[in-house]
Amino acid sequence: MFHLSQMDQIFLKSLADVxxxxxxxxxxxxxxxxxxxxxxxxxxISSRQESVRYQALLKLFFLAMEGNNIRWAEFQIINLMxxxxxxxxxxxxxxxxxxxxxxxxxxxxxxxxxxKEFKNGHxxxxxxxxxxxxxxxxxxxxxxxxxxxxxxxxxxxxxRKKAIAVLSKIFTINPLNIPGNLEMVIQxxxxxxxxxxLACGISLFCSVMKVAPKLYPLFLSIVxxxxxxxxxxxxxxxxxxxxxxxxxxEPRFQGKLIEHYSRLLNQTNxxxxxxxxxxxxMKYFKNHSQLxxxxxxxxxxxxxxxxxxxxxxxxxxxxxxSTSAGLMEFQEQILESFKxxxxxxxxxxxxxxxxxxNQQNFQTVIEFFLKYSDLExxxxxxxxxxxxxxxxxxxxxxxxxxxxxxxxxxxxxxxDTIDNAMRFKEMLFELLTRxxxxxxxxxxxxxQILQTYATQSDTLxxxxxxxxxxxxxxxxxxxxxxxxxxxxxMIVGESxxxxxxxxxxxxxxxxxxxxxxxxYESSLSDIDSLLFKIYIQIIKIDSQNEIIPxxxxxxxxxxxxLHNISIVKISFFYESLINNKQKxxxxxxxxxxxxxxxxxxxxxxxxxxxxxxxNITQSFQIDIEEIEKIKNSNNEQIEQKxxxxxxxxxxxxxxxxxxxxxxIQKQDENEEELKVLNNKVDSIPKKxxxxxxxxxxxxxxxxxxxxxxxxxx
Amino acid sequence: xxxxxxLQNRQGKTRLSKWYxxxxxxxxxxxxxxxHRLIVCRDTKHTNFLEFRNYKIIYKxxxxxxxxxxxxxxxxxLTMLELIHLYVEVLDKYFGNVCExxxxxxxxxxxxxxxxxxxxxxxxxTSKQVIINAVKNIELxx
Numbered sequence: 001m002f003h004l005s006q007m008d009q010i011f012l013k014s015l016a017d018v019x020x021x022x023x024x025x026x027x028x029x030x031x032x033x034x035x036x037x038x039x040x041x042x043x044x045i046s047s048r049q050e051s052v053r054y055q056a057l058l059k060l061f062f063l064a065m066e067g068n069n070i071r072w073a074e075f076q077i078i079n080l081m082x083x084x085x086x087x088x089x090x091x092x093x094x095x096x097x098x099x100x101x102x103x104x105x106x107x108x109x110x111x112x113x114x115x116k117e118f119k120n121g122h123x124x125x126x127x128x129x130x131x132x133x134x135x136x137x138x139x140x141x142x143x144x145x146x147x148x149x150x151x152x153x154x155x156x157x158x159x160r161k162k163a164i165a166v167l168s169k170i171f172t173i174n175p176l177n178i179p180g181n182l183e184m185v186i187q188x189x190x191x192x193x194x195x196x197x198l199a200c201g202i203s204l205f206c207s208v209m210k211v212a213p214k215l216y217p218l219f220l221s222i223v224x225x226x227x228x229x230x231x232x233x234x235x236x237x238x239x240x241x242x243x244x245x246x247x248x249x250e251p252r253f254q255g256k257l258i259e260h261y262s263r264l265l266n267q268t269n270x271x272x273x274x275x276x277x278x279x280x281x282m283k284y285f286k287n288h289s290q291l292x293x294x295x296x297x298x299x300x301x302x303x304x305x306x307x308x309x310x311x312x313x314x315x316x317x318x319x320x321x322s323t324s325a326g327l328m329e330f331q332e333q334i335l336e337s338f339k340x341x342x343x344x345x346x347x348x349x350x351x352x353x354x355x356x357x358n359q360q361n362f363q364t365v366i367e368f369f370l371k372y373s374d375l376e377x378x379x380x381x382x383x384x385x386x387x388x389x390x391x392x393x394x395x396x397x398x399x400x401x402x403x404x405x406x407x408x409x410x411x412x413x414x415x416d417t418i419d420n421a422m423r424f425k426e427m428l429f430e431l432l433t434r435x436x437x438x439x440x441x442x443x444x445x446x447x448q449i450l451q452t453y454a455t456q457s458d459t460l461x462x463x464x465x466x467x468x469x470x471x472x473x474x475x476x477x478x479x480x481x482x483x484x485x486x487x488x489x490m491i492v493g494e495s496x497x498x499x500x501x502x503x504x505x506x507x508x509x510x511x512x513x514x515x516x517x518x519x520y521e522s523s524l525s526d527i528d529s530l531l532f533k534i535y536i537q538i539i540k541i542d543s544q545n546e547i548i549p550x551x552x553x554x555x556x557x558x559x560x561x562l563h564n565i566s567i568v569k570i571s572f573f574y575e576s577l578i579n580n581k582q583k584x585x586x587x588x589x590x591x592x593x594x595x596x597x598x599x600x601x602x603x604x605x606x607x608x609x610x611x612x613x614x615n616i617t618q619s620f621q622i623d624i625e626e627i628e629k630i631k632n633s634n635n636e637q638i639e640q641k642x643x644x645x646x647x648x649x650x651x652x653x654x655x656x657x658x659x660x661x662x663x664i665q666k667q668d669e670n671e672e673e674l675k676v677l678n679n680k681v682d683s684i685p686k687k688x689x690x691x692x693x694x695x696x697x698x699x700x701x702x703x704x705x706x707x708x709x710x711x712x713x
Numbered sequence: 714x715x716x717x718x719x720l721q722n723r724q725g726k727t728r729l730s731k732w733y734x735x736x737x738x739x740x741x742x743x744x745x746x747x748x749h750r751l752i753v754c755r756d757t758k759h760t761n762f763l764e765f766r767n768y769k770i771i772y773k774x775x776x777x778x779x780x781x782x783x784x785x786x787x788x789x790x791l792t793m794l795e796l797i798h799l800y801v802e803v804l805d806k807y808f809g810n811v812c813e814x815x816x817x818x819x820x821x822x823x824x825x826x827x828x829x830x831x832x833x834x835x836x837x838x839t840s841k842q843v844i845i846n847a848v849k850n851i852e853l854x855x
Contacts, residue, residue, distance in 0.1 A: 065728075090825070097732060127851065129832065165833050169833035203836075234792070241789070272791035313790065
């Protein structure tokens with residue numbers, strides 16, 4: 001054993017000295033300082049003087065907290081844990097978790113040390129139990145189980161509660177220790193009066209339920225007994241939590257708890273207990289209306305609370321409502337809460353609405369989130385809105401026309417990420433596929449969305465998607481706006497046959513704006529193809545050749561601008577056709593666009609058998625007559641819109657003055673945000689457009705044929 | 714169950730750390746850095762809870778120190794917030810107007826207080842007086 005002289009002891013550094021030196025040492029000298037200190041500690045920890053060893057131990061502990069490896073001192077620390085000096089013992093026990101882990105070989109020595117300590121006074125025993133609770137592993141638990149069990153009957157509540165807490169860990173590590181021993185502990189807890197010990201007992205039951213849930217009948221009665229008479233909030237919280245697990249296993253237990261939950265809910269002011277009760281009631285007590293209503297009232301208080309923590313917890317409870325009707329009851333509070341919430345709470349709310357929006361609240365939800373999106377949460381809001389719209393093949397959408405003309409343009413304007421732009425594109429394509437009649441509005445949609453794009457400088461802002469064109473190997477970078485631009489150009493191109501002459505001319509004039517052409521250099525080939533489709537259609541409509549020269553001039557201007565924009569010389573596929581205008585080539589193209597497009601080409605399908613239910617004689621061409629019919633009936637309703645609006649206004653004026661003021665105030669608020677839209681679409685939606693929600697049903701395929709083939713199978 | 718407790722200052726220096734679940738040394742350093750990065754940039758408007766891997770972090774800031782607990786998803790957040798506040802009150806009563814330096818120079822006492830409140834990741838005592846009495850009894854034997 002190392003023995004320090006008196007002189008050495010004067011210069012011995014205490015913990016405080018080491019701490020001060022460490023704080024004042026620069027980063028470059030830290031390594032030298034640490035090495036020197038460790039060398040000193042190695043000498044001091046073997047000293048005979050306990051005060052010296054104690055200081056060395058504390059300094060070692062400090063160095064470990066600074067991030068240094070002290071596993072070399074494992075043996076010394078375990079040795080000190082068995083020291084006669086309590087101060088040394090305590091220091092070593094506190095430092096034990098830094099050097100001892102599951103794989104430590106010194107754990108064998110620790111068993112003997114602990115067994116000796118458990119026979120000492122209650123304070124040594126208590127600190128030893130705390131240490132065991134931190135470093136226990138399987139071998140240690142098995143060796144010390146009987147000792148710990150014995151300590152659960154100690155006269156001191158301090159020892160009893162720590163012993164039960166350590167037992168909880170032992171049972172989790174090795175569930176085979178539970179049978180036989182758990183019953184003993186339960187017997188003792190039935191006579192227990194100390195709240196802390198009882199609380200530790202409940203924690204023990206929770207741990208047992210995680211590893212051996214089928215043992216629940218053993219402690220069901222004790223839990224019920226305590227819940228009916230306990231007043232300590234802390235213990236009640238644990239009891240309610242374990243009751244949740246018991247109800248899941250034993251539904252009859254639920255009935256017994258109603259009276260007690262009602263009492264606790266009415267009496268307690270503790271928010272943590274209220275939260276635990278509400279959580280439990282929302283999950284398990286939906287059928288008990290009175291209790292559910294009381295919990296609902298308190299939940300509304302949580303949702304309206306100023307404290308963001310309580311609002312967040314209120315939303316957490318709502319995830320257990322699991323029905324749209326249930327959510328509707330709290331919708332107002334949730335939306336109010338959204339305005340004041342932080343980012344994570346907003347995500348919670350968005351998730352709720354993603355799961356529980358239906359046709360009834362669809363409009364409210366969409367308008368609210370479009371109004372209250374902010375920079376931080378905008379991309380998540382848009383993602384959620386697209387999800388809500390497209391969910392289950394547009395199950396929430398009862399008015400696709402309103403969706404297309406009212407909400408989709410605003411969503412497009414708010415998109416600021418590529419992922420959302422891709423989702424938007426897919427949503428648009430799917431909507432127009434399932435409701436073919438909506439394509440008549442493609443020019444309006446294009447104008448509404450691209451109008452704002454044209455006014456802002458938009459050259460490759462934000463993150464970009466890099467793509468390589470397959471046949472030319474040209475590389476492009478697309479940002480979110482260009483993705484939307486390309487999809488709109490494609491939609492307009494597909495809808496050209498449905499658009500009037502005026503609309504077609506407006507599109508060409510719109511494309512002539514230099515801003516648009518500058519911004520979307522990667523989309524030049526798409527613009528080229530669109531121009532040609534429009535040209536062909538105008539030739540078809542304008543048989544008397546009145547407008548064609550004007551159109552040709554506009555198109556030539558556009559091509560001139562396109563050539564000037566691109567640094568690399570690009571040849572446009574259709575430009576030469578428009579310029580040269582050879583009649584026989586144009587006639588061939590007319591035929592190509594006009595002829596019916598069959599679903600499959602039998603020659604191409606020689607190796608792959610076509611589906612049996614597919615009618616190969618019926619074409620994929622759009623039924624223009626049907627679409628015209630829908631469009632005309634819609635136009636009649638749009639003409640009647642002013643009359644309808646007047647009737648609605650008169651009815652509003654006849655209502656109570658107070659309600660009217662509130663309504664007008666709300667309308668004013670909405671109108672500021674949705675100003676443009678109030679003028680466009682009928683406020684009372686008419687279900688003229690119906691969404692085709694059949695699974696992968698291409699146009700021309702008959703549902704009856706499919707049903708027939710299924711029956712045959 | 715509490716998985717670990719961290720006391721960190723604004724610079725990310727860990728003043729106290731208590732681990733109730735086994736992690737190796739490299740993992741511990743990584744966790745400390747991750748938790749600090751998550752909580753240091755949060756505003757007072759934000760909630761005191763956040764999701765972290767498959768668990769929850771409940772944290773509270775007192776002056777320049779962040780007290781963070783990593784708990785299971787099923788644990789009651791408000792109880793944990795109360796626990797943090799209780800610990801600070803006990804420190805304050807024990808040291809008398811506690812500050813960060815008290816914890817730096819007397820970390821062994823701070824750990825002792827932890828051991829009187831939490832064993833094996835479970836809360837065992839919530840009475841301030843009982844905790845302080847237990848710690849003082851330990852001091853008498855020192």
